[in-house]
Amino acid sequence: MDNFPGVSPASTPLSENHQFAQPVVPELVGNDFDSRMMLRCVELARIALGYTSPNPLVGAVVVQNGEIVGEGFHPRAGEPHAEVFALRAAGERAHSSTIYVSLEPCNHYGRTPPCSEGLINAGVSKVVVGMVDPNPLVAGSGIARLRAAGIEVVVGVEEAACRRLNEGFIHRILYQRPLGILKYAMTLDGKIATTAGHSSWVTNQDARTEVYQLRGACDAVIVGGNTVRKDNPYLTSHQVAAHNPLRVVMSRSLNLPEQACLWDTQEAPTLVVTEVGSSQAFQKMLRSKGVEVLEFSSLTPEIVMGYLYERGFCSVLWECGGILAASAIAQGAVQKIMAFIAPKIIGGDHAPTPVGDLGLTSMTEALPLERVTWRIVGNDCLVEGYLPSKLK
Ligand SMILES: Nc1nc(O)c(N)c(N[C@@H]2O[C@H](COP(=O)(O)O)[C@@H](O)[C@H]2O)n1
Numbered sequence: 001m002d003n004f005p006g007v008s009p010a011s012t013p014l015s016e017n018h019q020f021a022q023p024v025v026p027e028l029v030g031n032d033f034d035s036r037m038m039l040r041c042v043e044l045a046r047i048a049l050g051y052t053s054p055n056p057l058v059g060a061v062v063v064q065n066g067e068i069v070g071e072g073f074h075p076r077a078g079e080p081h082a083e084v085f086a087l088r089a090a091g092e093r094a095h096s097s098t099i100y101v102s103l104e105p106c107n108h109y110g111r112t113p114p115c116s117e118g119l120i121n122a123g124v125s126k127v128v129v130g131m132v133d134p135n136p137l138v139a140g141s142g143i144a145r146l147r148a149a150g151i152e153v154v155v156g157v158e159e160a161a162c163r164r165l166n167e168g169f170i171h172r173i174l175y176q177r178p179l180g181i182l183k184y185a186m187t188l189d190g191k192i193a194t195t196a197g198h199s200s201w202v203t204n205q206d207a208r209t210e211v212y213q214l215r216g217a218c219d220a221v222i223v224g225g226n227t228v229r230k231d232n233p234y235l236t237s238h239q240v241a242a243h244n245p246l247r248v249v250m251s252r253s254l255n256l257p258e259q260a261c262l263w264d265t266q267e268a269p270t271l272v273v274t275e276v277g278s279s280q281a282f283q284k285m286l287r288s289k290g291v292e293v294l295e296f297s298s299l300t301p302e303i304v305m306g307y308l309y310e311r312g313f314c315s316v317l318w319e320c321g322g323i324l325a326a327s328a329i330a331q332g333a334v335q336k337i338m339a340f341i342a343p344k345i346i347g348g349d350h351a352p353t354p355v356g357d358l359g360l361t362s363m364t365e366a367l368p369l370e371r372v373t374w375r376i377v378g379n380d381c382l383v384e385g386y387l388p389s390k391l392k
């Protein structure tokens, strides 16, 4: 099992969960201070990027007289919640304190007892919450329980940052599927490779490093057989992030190379999903290398996403070619687009493009992205946006 940088696995010692204490900032009061503390919660939560599914990323900070006296984050499902680590780190100083937490404290017995009770028992006087927990087992009941116990509760501080942090978890809870992110890199004339299929590299190192970080934050990354045959990718986070996603290959035929970087499972696990009836000999060869192989009666993006949901995943990165990308979009397996655009022209009548045929013939049918943002990454531009909600 892989570890957090500087943090030991499974039973993370509390002292180490607490090792991120910040200096006192007495001059900051009111909303600025609340914002700073909540952003610190988000920062703490992000230490566990890639490790917490099906649970959310959560950070917590205990403040006494303007001083941080305890910090914590949720390291992984089955371990205590962020509030517990922060309260334990604060010890006696949790009494009459204000606790900041990026997600509403839970109010149910799951793998762990309710944090609402822990906060009441610790004697905190105020709880500042980033966002309400969309989990129907919580959904406002944690806030109500704290208020009923006479604790002041403020909700919605840095809510946008808290929601962004957990967009995969939120999507999983609301739609019973992982959030699907389609990432591609294309030239300014919309090509992901040359006519000959060569694609190394469309974007510069900075953009590729950002993709490695993205992989580290996702639970799985999916490609089709064509990408394995043409690019022979690793699909790891290349040590830029501590976590590696499950690498998933979708192939009906198992017409795949005997030798491929993805069959080396030392660094990261690989799952090949195929259809009933594909070569048993090839499946045996893959299994002998430590590759997991699963057969489905019908192999579609929707079925694979349903399976990955059951496996507990919150976010899945599609790094496939245009044909599979179009099929994933059409089946509602993609909600978010991340397009890296390199300022170069390659041309080519038959050079591949990021999204294949969607069956749309009029420009009025084009799928308009929502909540679009863009930024420069090194020499390239990253455009991000969300497919219209009706596709979700
Ligand atoms: N507020 C809060 N802090 C954390 O650190 C959390 N992990 C959660 N998670 C919520 O509780 C559910 C998981 O409970 P168990 O870990 O199984 O006990 C999760 O679905 C969230 O709703 N909340």
Ligand SMILES: [Zn+2]
Residues within 6 Å of the ligand: 081, 083, 105, 106, 107, 113, 114, 115, 116
């Ligand atoms: Zn909890």
